[in-house]
Amino acid sequence: MTYQVDDRGYYGEFGGAFIPEMLHANVENLKKRYVDIIYEADFQKEFDNLLKDYVGRPTPLYLAKRLSAAYGGKIYLKREDLNHTGAHKINNTIGQILLAQRLGKRRIIAETGAGQHGVATATVCALMGVECIVYMGQVDIGRQAPNVARMRMLGAEVRPAMSGSRTLKDATNEAIRDWINNPENTHYIIGSVVGPHPYPDMVARFQSVISEEMKWQLKEKEGREHPDYVVACVGGGSNAAGAFYHYLDDERVKLVSVEAAGLGVDSGESAATSVLGTIGIIHGSRTLLMQTEDGQIIEPYSISAGLDYPGIGPQHAYLIESGRAQVYSATDKEALTAAMELSRIEGIIPALETSHALAILDKMKLKEEDIVIVNLSGRGDKDLATYIDHLDELT
């Protein structure tokens, strides 16, 4: 059994490319060329060099002793928070900007929710001297002011998405519309393992550096490449896709996805897509998504702007449906508590997204001999305003 994309662009029954004809030529061109381009020697060399010297890879694999003492097992943190720009997002944008150059595209568009992917895109565009337009829901622009300022400082134009709920899914719609209107000179850098094939696979390949490093780093520390568990949070699912990638076919490794339960899975204010979602089409991909009986897409809720996406990457839908990945969810409150705890006992302030992954350690009932890697996908600087709001009740 393989969990990678098949030659039709599907993971089991999930994936595909359900796009209007206006996007066909660009997506088809990408589909035909992305694998060849990515594995060219000079692409690989440039990608590796930038990841090393610009992004700061490899990121450490750190044995969190006090966290391990609290929950049992040996818990390692894969420190993606130490990447330039503060999260794993830049692994993908470095890859896609190099790809865009080879496709001859001189104008970059992106969507962003919390602004992390927008910042990572604006960063690589500044690095390469390329025009950058980031679509961001008007509501998100209001609540993520520091990241909006970062993007502008980096030379990007931030365009508000005014339609629908004016959040991430609407920013994605606006970016797609921009691509339809500018098919010749523009590349769309999607920030997660979502969208039409080949995006989910392409983004997963760029993020796969995370598990590639985990393998040799764990070998150095434990004498074996495989942990018993890899734990990651899932919104669209790019950090989890990268953390799982090289372990997908190793059944000794249990893959654990953590979704945002918001105020509770059954509260009506949640982003737990695998529980609340049904099969449908979102942003060109057949996957699980939150929708009404009439197929209208429902706006999800989470305290974390990076996890409140109404769909889930098609590979994750497949991993979950096939039983390869176990799914947990964590509420806003549980995530906040986990963020405070990691800060206190390990001296690391995690992103709110990542805090959801940390929040389920207690529920996992780890055994002493278990080796666990939690993908620490981002740092918490961007979430300080939220943390400040809850500081008194949680400390």
Added chain:
Amino acid sequence: MKNRIIDLFERKGGDVLNVYFTAGHPELDDTASIISALDSQGVDLVEIGMPYSDPMADGETIQNSSQKALTNGMTLALLMKQITTLRKSSNIPIIIMGYYNQMIQYGEERFLQEASEAGVDGLIIPDLPMDVYADQYKDLFEKYNVTMSFLITPETSDDRIRKADKLSNGFLYVVSKSSITGSSSTISDRQKAYFNHINSLDLKTPRLIGFGIHDKTTYDTACEYAQGAIIGSAFIRALEGKGGLKEKIDKFIGGVRR
């Protein structure tokens, strides 16, 4: 019964005017009144948009009208009822345009069966790929006597144009330009060259040109290069203006077909 769209194109080889509007907009129950007014103005074909939360192939005007329609309470079940009722007094060919996810959630066969029974003649589902249609749905569409129109754009290769021609019945939807914003410029020489190229391919299916057709000049030009044209955003904007529904429609269509 013979499909009304097929019948239309057998009777009429040019000046076919197709007008798009969003079901449930401006008001929830306007569908029948709008169609009645279009019918009495001699419009040949109507295209009813099923409002969708995330209409990625549409421009801003249609997206906004869709949002308004959803807020008004529009649903697919209600649209089927409205069409069933208005069919008692109108024989105008009707297409519904919507997104693949809406069809999936309704149940594909149930959707086709109820649409057909209500009196719908054809569908446009812009995000349903040709291959998926050919593999999974073509037979069902034929079973329920519903036509399918695929889109072609200036970026579509000749091979794909031929494939769309082969799979479409009723008409081919010729997207006039690489833009969905419904901008108000005239038809350029580059667009005319693209229409001429399509005409040189000797296709079997009649063509209607859409996107950017908004007044008499653009409509007349489109009709020189195809069997007719589709007006969408401009009509929706006209509906949003002041005045009675029928007066607004009479004035707009009268202006196009002066």
